[in-house]
Amino acid sequence: MSALIFFFTFALIAVGAAVGMLFSRNAIYAALLLIVNFASVAFLYLSLGAPFIALAQVTVYAGAIMVLFLFVIMLLGAERLPPSQELPWQRPLGIVLAFLLLIEAVYGIVFRVNSAATLSLPVVEFATPAEIGSALFSTYLLPFEITSVLLLVAVVGAIVLTRAEGGARRRALVSQITQAVATEVPEHKAETPEEEKELV
Amino acid sequence: MTAADVYAILPLIVLGGASVVVLLGIAVHRSHSLTLILTLTGLVAAFLLLPLVSIEAPRQVTPLLVIDSYSIFFSGLIIAASFIITVLSYSYLSQQRGHREEFYLFLLLATLGSVVLVASTHFASFFLGLEVLSVSLYTLIAYSRKEYGIEAGVKYLILAGLSSAFLLFGMALVYSELGTMKLAQIPTSLSNPSSGVSQVFVLGGLALIVVGIGFKLALVPFHLWTPDVYQGAPAPVTAFVATISKGAMFALLLRYFTVVNIHNYPSLYLAFVVIAIASMFIGNLLGLLQTKLKRLLAYSSISHLGYLLVAFLASGPLAAVAVAFYLVTYFVTTLGAFGLITIMSNSDRDAEDPEDYRGLFWRKPWIAGSFTAMLLSLAGVPLTAGFVGKFYLVTAGIGSALWLLVIVLVVTSGIGLYYYLRVVVAMFASLPKGSTIAPAMRISPHFTGALAVTILVLLLFWLGIYPTPILRLIESMVTGFS
């Protein structure tokens, strides 16, 4: 029972925050509401026996990614857009489509899935950070390396796309790149988007 | 991971290592030609490793990648195409201002992502390979940081992100029902009646995965981004999007849906039939009166991927051969077309307007002649590579009695012929009096670009006249897994 209450509390917060993000006129509010959404999902992760993922959710998403969002919004001064409507039929069409998708999903979930299946309590020894770490560095070593490549792309890409014309920032750039190459530790990658904001 | 595993993925390691070397090279000494040489060396080394690696094939390296002759063949194709694109990029960038060297880094990494895709046997490697490719492409498309480039980059970013999200949700659905992300386990879990698996739910997940794949392949109805991105991106990057990105994705599609035998799932099969017919018709109709060359080639590529689906939907040993051979001809032809646009473009814009190619034959007979060859191959005229490729597609389709698809293929090829020939006619039309050279025309193409294009033209005719060696190679390498 308490598990159900826990679930519904955070599920409602998550959905409410998402709806709020969708309709907020101010981009800053939207970003803050999204952080609320992420945080409540992180709580659900905790109840699903995924403490490591829950913490990563808070640090990477809520901590790093959303800070970067807020930073860019404030940097550009793009909290609000002047009202304009290029596609008058876009709004009703979009809503209809989203509902159709939802209906299809509900149809699948409610009528097709064995809905009686419930989740057992998390086993104590399941998905500890140690287990995840050993899996990451054994079975999943290869994709782990691929993520490092992906972060390399992201770091250099962000620098290339926002660099100032000319070679004024070249020295800073070189040092950033060498740092980025060294990026291997998972927690560290959360900070890389932050690093590049100095160049913006 | 054993030593043999590491040996099997050496080409991947070399590609990744080459990107690090390029990065350090830029840091030490920023030189355009040095970067080019490092990049080409990396690609050649990776390519030369493929035959050595194939001794160990087939080998499953962790659950994520499989190095078999199929993935080696497509890796070779991708790396070779990447080599050509790198050379074309040198020709293209040599007249651009600003930093040019990082471009090659992204080319290498996007190639790496594509190679991961063709060897993928697990959702994780699928998703990560796709993202390495996509994120590199965002940067490459917007690399020039001119207005069009950035606009194309943002469009590609948002839409690719959206399609990735669909893909991811599809993977989640499949995982939720089957409890596995390994490709090889999907069909066994699906067909096991005692497992209580809801087939429809899994098929819905597969359908969402098809959305993600269809976006990358620019199949109708996920095609809307194609012309804008083709037009906005620098010509060599457009070539990359049109060839390597699509080729890798198609190789993955063929592998995944051969393992998950689509012939067992009529509704999924039907979905592909609808996509194929829509792509052939809509791609060709959109191209009909288009005058901008890069947009025209975008529409053309939509229909070509539709043609490819015909062989994909056929069964039997010929289908995979037809797909692989058609991809080879499509690579050669598309690279050639974009290569020609590349060597004609100057630093202001890409040569794609009608005035750039009207009467081109009288100014640049060789470029116009090569372009004509490329367009005729795209149209599927005999003695060019495109004809043999299309012939195999049709044969594969007829072999599996896919009459509707084959008829649509033939009819829409007829529509397509119109716009290819329209460009050819424009190139041979006489110039209006007084006009000499269009402003975007480059005076003399860079020799590296000209060399690359010459090789492609020769390949085009070679494949059209003497396709046997390539076909033998494909037959021995591609049919293995299915």
Added chain:
Amino acid sequence: MVPLSYYLMLSAVMFFLGVLGVMLRRNAIIIFMSLELMFNAANLAFVAFALYYHSLSGQIFVFFVMTVAAAEVAVGLALIVAIFRTKHSINVDQLSSLKG
């Protein structure tokens, strides 16, 4: 105990709110946030079923997705900054020079 389908339902609702955001909002940054919401929705399903099947692979996959999201955000926001420099707006409806 919470039925599994609840988690799937929550995940689906969040996913479609994300789709709606991409289709309806004009602010490129909010479109981007909606994409993050969709990724997040898929992650939730993965974590829930990782527990159901007692397999780590779902959680590890979520970990990779987070990395991917971070990478996409880094490049995406850089692109948005770049587009702001040329167009002085991040209204995606104004990005329509390429068409036809």
Added chain:
Amino acid sequence: MLGLLWLIPVIPLIGFILLAIIGPRLSRTAVAIIGVGSVGISAILAILVAISFISSPPAGNAFTQTLWTWINVTNFNPGISFYLDSLSMIMVLVVTFVGFVIHLYSAEHMLHQEGYSRFFAYMNLFVGSMLILVLANNLLLLYLGWEGVGLCSYLLIGFWYTNPANGRAARKAFIVTRVGDAAMAIGLFLLFNNLATLNIQDVMQRAAQTWQIGSPLAVTAAALLLGGAVGKSAQLPLQTWLPDAMAGPSPVSALIHAATMVTAGVYLIARTHVLFSLAPSVQLAVAIVGAATLLLAGFSALTQWDIKRVLAYSTISQIGYMFLALGVGAWSAAIFHFMTHAFFKALLFLAAGVVIDAMNDEHNMFKMGGLRTQLPLTFWTFLIGSSALSALPLITSGFYSKDLILFDAYASPSGSTWLWLAGLVGAFLTSIYTFRMVFLTFFGKPKTKAVYQPGSRINLALIVLAAFALLIGFLETPSFLGNINVLGNFLSASLPATSILPQRAGSEGILELVSAVISLVGIYLAYLLFLRVPKTTEAMVQSPVGAVLHRYWFSGWGFDWLYDTVLVRPFVWMANSNKNDFIDLLYKGIIRLNEALHRVLSNTENGLVRWYATGIAIGAVIIIAIVVFL
């Protein structure tokens, strides 16, 4: 040595590619070396291959060389493969050797013309295509060569494209032969469809096994192939293009429109003789077409004033003899006449080219005369060629080949007295018009002074061809004149021997004598009419009957007029008046529909990224609906 076979067609093609790519930047000497040299090497290779083929015949007297298979699916597997038997060996030898001599001639003849390298590029392409045509082992490759020579013919007739009349002549040749080509293409499809193989030898074998004699399919296929042959070889009713084709340079007329390409029809029928044997009615049609053509063209040749048009009509007429031979089953006689004709007609065209050059581009024979002393070598070689053409007894090759045909037309089971008589009248006409040409051009009073003397290369070409025109006849002589059968024996490996009715076999000597006399009488008549009493001849032409006949004959029996009135004008009229008719509405409707769909769909490419995202969502909804609900 046989392994070198593939190089024979490939070397001229390499020459073509070289000349097409770098030709305009080369000096004329270099162009000539490439252009003439490539065909020369090809000719040497052909001789080497021939020596090896004859001295150590391959198994089955045929040699197949497969380079590679172009496409290989089920029973559609056209290879790039060549088939050498005695028939194609002779064709290859003639094409390369005559081709080489004509190239040598052209090197000098075309020296001061614009587009020297273009000329040699086309000529090399022609030789390559012609060799592919004769060596092809399958129907597709044969068709490729067939179309290739047609293309070269078109390009070379219109070589001087700045004159619109030449362009018209080129188009006419292309369109008229296309009528035949269409029939032939349908015939080839029919063969492939029914016999499920492209390989020519297999086609012949299976046809003989599966089809009865006179079965409808065999008749249809043979008739369609005959259509192609008639078009290419300028026989009735598609002969009208060849006289106009003389708009091209003289070497082109010699090589393409006399010696080689126009005889492709003869080759085609000989190559597919099994099919024609299965369709006796079509074979009879071949004989009748040949007989009718040789008569009509003979009369037309009598009245022409343009020296090259006389030769053109004469070519049509001589190919008529070959068709006659094919029609009566005298396969090797047809090939024999093809050989001799290739040499002496090429010689005549080349000599005529010299005359025209010497007369400052004058084609009218009535404005020439007395050139005997001014161009002695040209005169003597032209005389040899003319003698061979009019079958002067004993010493010329034409005598042996033509009289063999006449005898076979009379004595073979499918021959008849009528066919023989037609051939005999044709022979009579031939000697008249040939020596009319000789007398008008080289005898009488000089009317124009020769402004030019041929150089060494042209003289060499003329002498070589003249020597062959005399000697080559001795490969095959009648039974009472040595009874040499070199050619017949050689060809017997690929073509069945001609059967002779025993009751008519004895008449050979008498027939030879009759035709020899006819030939001599014809020459004497020409002497009378055109040298002794030209005024009487003029009067005959001016008389009412003479004028009508002259007009008809001069215009090639009015076939151009007929086709123009019956086919071209009504067709153009119909096309014009039906511009907006029902059927066109259908096509226009399709165009409109496509354009309308294009416009509608183009609206979807509005550049708005939110709409594009909606598009993806629509696609997702549709696909999930298909998968989940169906």
